[in-house]
Amino acid sequence: MSVHERSRLIRWRMGWLPGKPQACRNCNQINTLTTQQHAIICFQINENIDMNIHSFLNMIPKHPPRSAAQKFYWTTRWTVLQQFLFNLEAICLPPDEPINPASYTDQSPFVAWINGSSRLTTPLVLT
Numbered sequence: 001m002s003v004h005e006r007s008r009l010i011r012w013r014m015g016w017l018p019g020k021p022q023a024c025r026n027c028n029q030i031n032t033l034t035t036q037q038h039a040i041i042c043f044q045i046n047e048n049i050d051m052n053i054h055s056f057l058n059m060i061p062k063h064p065p066r067s068a069a070q071k072f073y074w075t076t077r078w079t080v081l082q083q084f085l086f087n088l089e090a091i092c093l094p095p096d097e098p099i100n101p102a103s104y105t106d107q108s109p110f111v112a113w114i115n116g117s118s119r120l121t122t123p124l125v126l127t
């Protein structure tokens with residue numbers, strides 16, 4: 001996975017992303033703050049990856065899957081999860097500090113690894 005992907009995943013796991021709760025700029029509803037609980041609901045991430053994020057992360061395979069169905073499963077859900085974390089980080093940064101769009105890629109090294117087009121031996125190597 002990329003440095004940015006890894007950073008966002010670790011910060012999510014540690015509870016540092018979204019960071020200090022502030023008004024949610026995704027839904028812009030009154031009195032909604034950017035807590036993890038709200039972000040999960042606001043972005044409908046559990047529905048979009050069909051499970052709880054922590055459960056999903058605990059299921060990351062140790063070896064690239066062999067079946068096309070499993071490759072598709074991991075590719076689609078990984079992409080959705082990374083888009084969610086990118087968008088969440090974007091709304092949590094100060095308005096005068098826009099997120100670097102280059103910190104998101106649709107050419108994830110993890111997806112390449114899942115699909116067997118990477119020489120990496122583990123999905124957790126930084127690239």
Ligand SMILES: [Zn+2]
Pocket residue numbers: 024025026027028029032038042
């Ligand atoms: Zn919201």
